[in-house]
Structures are given as structure tokens and as C-alpha cells.
Amino acid sequence: MDMQRLPTTRVIHPSILYFGTPVLLITTRNPDGTANITPMSSAWALADRIVIGLSGGGQGLANLRREGECVLNFAGEHMHRGVERMAPTTGRDPVPAWKAAIGYRHEADKFTLGGWHAEPSLSVKPPRIAECPLQMEARLLLEINRPLEAWRDAAGGYAIVELEVLHVHAHDDVTVAGTQHVDPRRYRPLFYLFRHYVGCGTPFGRTFKAEV
Numbered sequence: 001m002d003m004q005r006l007p008t009t010r011v012i013h014p015s016i017l018y019f020g021t022p023v024l025l026i027t028t029r030n031p032d033g034t035a036n037i038t039p040m041s042s043a044w045a046l047a048d049r050i051v052i053g054l055s056g057g058g059q060g061l062a063n064l065r066r067e068g069e070c071v072l073n074f075a076g077e078h079m080h081r082g083v084e085r086m087a088p089t090t091g092r093d094p095v096p097a098w099k100a101a102i103g104y105r106h107e108a109d110k111f112t113l114g115g116w117h118a119e120p121s122l123s124v125k126p127p128r129i130a131e132c133p134l135q136m137e138a139r140l141l142l143e144i145n146r147p148l149e150a151w152r153d154a155a156g157g158y159a160i161v162e163l164e165v166l167h168v169h170a171h172d173d174v175t176v177a178g179t180q181h182v183d184p185r186r187y188r189p190l191f192y193l194f195r196h197y198v199g200c201g202t203p204f205g206r207t208f209k210a211e212v
């Protein structure tokens with residue numbers, strides 16, 4: 001690019017730094033045996049590990065801490081309305097004061113709220129969400145609790161959680177038949193981008209390591 005034509009910049013102070021990550025719906029088991037769904041998007045993967053960031057005080061985090069297992073269900077583009085119906089809710093009862101103050105309410109049955117169906121998992125107790133194109137059963141390896149100045153007086157910090165993925169379930173129609181591959185042309189994840197929902201854009205081709 002010609003130096004004369006480089007874009008100009010300015011320093012900004014955005015209220016959040018959600019630069020665009022897939023929406024995960026984490027299923028965990030409540031103490032009474034029912035299932036909870038935690039929508040979240042702060043996640044990254046390396047090998048068979050997925051590391052997630054969860055703010056303190058949530059029901060999903062408490063369940064994960066207690067039972068040590070969960071399912072990471074990856075929302076498809078088509079699921080954005082159900083995700084947003086769930087957005088102002090928590091499985092926690094009573095609702096933490098800071099959440100109640102900004103309009104959150106308790107919701108015991110998030111499957112019905114989302115309009116989704118539960119399917120049993122192979123190795124963990126929480127169910128999978130049948131409508132999600134990818135569903136990963138996982139177990140807790142490590143939790144690190146961190147204070148967060150920006151959320152002082154509210155969530156009281158956040159947890160960095162390392163999970164080991166045990167099984168990956170994939171809808172037939174997002175896999176390449178006869179292989180172990182997900183077909184990136186047909187898998188259409190939902191993304192969370194600066195508090196907006198967006199789908200997949202135009203594919204630009206593959207990296208040199210891609211096998212399909």
C-alpha cells in the first residue's frame with residue numbers, strides 16, 4: 001500500500017473489546033439435575049483444548065466448577081433469535097443484584113426459551129443442543145480466577161477455564177462424507193461482533209494446511 005494512502009486512525013475507548021468470535025452455548029447441569037445454557041463468545045481453541053472466559057457469578061460457571069464437565073454447543077447462523085431471547089436471562093436464582101439492575105431475569109428452562117431440543121451426551125452428564133451444528137463434550141482441566149477492575153462492584157472478576165474436548169459431534173450436513181473433516185463451505189457459525197450478531201461472509205479460500 002502506498003504510504004500516502006494508509007488509513008488514518010484515532011485512539012478510541014470502546015466500552016467492550018468483542019472483536020468477533022463464534023457464539024457458544026454451554027450446557028451444564030444444575031444441582032437439581034436440570035440443564036442450563038450459558039451463551040458466551042470468549043473462547044479459543046488449540047489442539048484438543050478450548051479456553052473460555054466467564055464472568056463471575058453465573059450459573060454455568062458454578063455448575064462447571066461443581067461437576068467438572070459441560071458441552072460446548074456452537075450456534076449456527078440460523079439460531080440468532082433464540083440466542084437473543086436467552087441473552088437477558090440467567091439460570092441463577094436469585095439473580096445477582098448487578099444483573100437485575102440492568103434487566104436480567106431468572107430463567108429455569110432455557111431449552112424451551114431458545115426453542116431447542118436436548119440430546120444425551122456420550123461421556124458427560126449435560127445434554128447436547130440438537131440444533132447446534134457442532135457440539136463438543138468437554139471436561140474441566142483448570143480454572144484461574146482473576147479480578148477485573150472494569151467490573152468491580154459487579155461480577156467481581158472472571159474465570160479463565162481450560163477444557164479438554166472429549167467428543168466432537170457434527171451434523172452430517174456440515175461434514176465431508178467419508179472423512180473426519182468439517183466442511184467450511186457448509187458450516188455456518190454465528191459470530192458475536194461488538195455486541196451484534198453476524199453470520200459468515202464470503203469465503204476467501206483455504207490455508208496451506210487445509211486438507212479439504
Ligand SMILES: Cc1cc2nc3c(=O)[nH]c(=O)nc-3n(C[C@H](O)[C@H](O)[C@H](O)COP(=O)(O)O)c2cc1C
Pocket residue numbers: 023036037038039040041042043053054055056057058059060061083084086087088089090091092104192
Ligand atoms: C452472544 C453472547 C455472548 C456472551 N459472551 C459471554 C462471555 O464470553 N463470557 C461471559 O461470562 N458471559 C458472556 N455472555 C453473558 C452471559 O450469557 C450471561 O452472563 C448469562 O446470564 C449467563 O447465564 P448463566 O448465569 O445461566 O450461566 C454472553 C451473552 C451473549 C448473549
